[in-house]
Amino acid sequence: MNIQTESMLTDEEIEIFQEIMNIAFGKSAADLADVIDTHVVLSVPYIRIMHVTALPDYFREHVKDYKNISIVEQKFWGRFKGDALLVFSAGAGKELVSMLQHEEKSGFESDPVDILERETLMEVGNILIGACVGKIAELLKDVITYTPPMIIMEKYSCDAIYDSQYNPDGTAIVLKTDFSFDNGNVSGFLFLVTSQESIRWLKDALRIFIEQYE
Numbered sequence: 001m002n003i004q005t006e007s008m009l010t011d012e013e014i015e016i017f018q019e020i021m022n023i024a025f026g027k028s029a030a031d032l033a034d035v036i037d038t039h040v041v042l043s044v045p046y047i048r049i050m051h052v053t054a055l056p057d058y059f060r061e062h063v064k065d066y067k068n069i070s071i072v073e074q075k076f077w078g079r080f081k082g083d084a085l086l087v088f089s090a091g092a093g094k095e096l097v098s099m100l101q102h103e104e105k106s107g108f109e110s111d112p113v114d115i116l117e118r119e120t121l122m123e124v125g126n127i128l129i130g131a132c133v134g135k136i137a138e139l140l141k142d143v144i145t146y147t148p149p150m151i152i153m154e155k156y157s158c159d160a161i162y163d164s165q166y167n168p169d170g171t172a173i174v175l176k177t178d179f180s181f182d183n184g185n186v187s188g189f190l191f192l193v194t195s196q197e198s199i200r201w202l203k204d205a206l207r208i209f210i211e212q213y214e
Contacts, residue, residue, distance in 0.1 A: 008049045008171055008199055009206075016206045018047055021175060024135035031131045032124065036099065042128075052170035052193055059161045062176075062189065063087065069160060071152045072125025076133050078144040079201045082194030083166070084129045092186045093117030093153070096124055099186075114153075122149045132190065140205035171199050 009017065025042040033040045050058060063069055068090035075083050097120050126149045137144040152160070173192040194202075 009203065013203060013206050014047055014049065016210050017202070020136060020139050020206075020209070021047065021132070023139065024132045027135045028128045028131035032127050035123070035127060046176055048172075048174040049199075050172050050174065052166045052172045053168050055166070055172040055174075055191070055193070056161045058172075058174065059189075059191070063089075063160070070121055071160060072121055072129070072149050073152070074126065074129045074149040075147040076129075076144050077146075078137055078142045080133075080137060080140070080142050080144065080194065080198050080205075082170075082192055082198060084133060085161075085189075085191040085193070086125045086129055087160075087189040087191065088121065088186065089188065092188065093121045095186055096120045118151055118153060121153075122151050125149050125151070128190070133192070140202070140209055142205070166193055167195070170195055 029040040029042045032042075048058075070088045070090065070093060072086040072088075073083065074086075094117060097116055129149070130146065133144055133146075136142075171194050173194060175190045175192070
């Protein structure tokens with residue numbers, strides 16, 4: 001493990017960020033529950049900070065059990081800026097559609113069902129990414145704007161993230177996310193790819209955040 005990748009945030013800073021992410025995911029769960037009308041629990045078991053050049057290998061290692069995946073991607077801008085990637089295992093769209101009980105609205109042909117899967121994944125992804133990143137910004141006194149979400153459906157997992165995709169000076173924040181619903185389970189990863197500039201801002205913002213409680 002490259003020591004440089006682990007020194008981007010100190011253990012204390014990661015612990016503070018973990019608490020902020022727990023708050024953010026609580027907000028995400030509440031927003032998502034409002035839309036799908038069922039209880040949702042989101043947790044962040046761990047956070048990893050790494051140089052972006054290590055991300056493709058890390059990604060391939062941790063999604064190797066998923067032959068195909070779907071990705072919701074959304075860029076965000078502020079002092080904290082970057083690219084959010086919400087990765088679902090293949091079939092998550094169908095399961096979410098089933099949980100949302102949209103089957104009866106989908107018509108009789110396969111194409112409308114495919115479209116419904118895309119729309120459902122984008123809707124869920126938009127809520128999760130928006131609430132999560134937005135809450136981070138709110139707690140750390142930043143203002144964020146977003147591009148509309150994009151979706152890549154049923155992509156072969158080994159080809160989903162490639163070495164030249166991001167600026168080699170960038171930093172990746174990896175959050176393993178567990179989604180638990182009352183009537184089903186969908187799991188996935190949330191990756192936030194950001195810049196060294198944003199990490200420097202994040203370190204200062206975390207220090208200011210914790211000082212208000214001391």
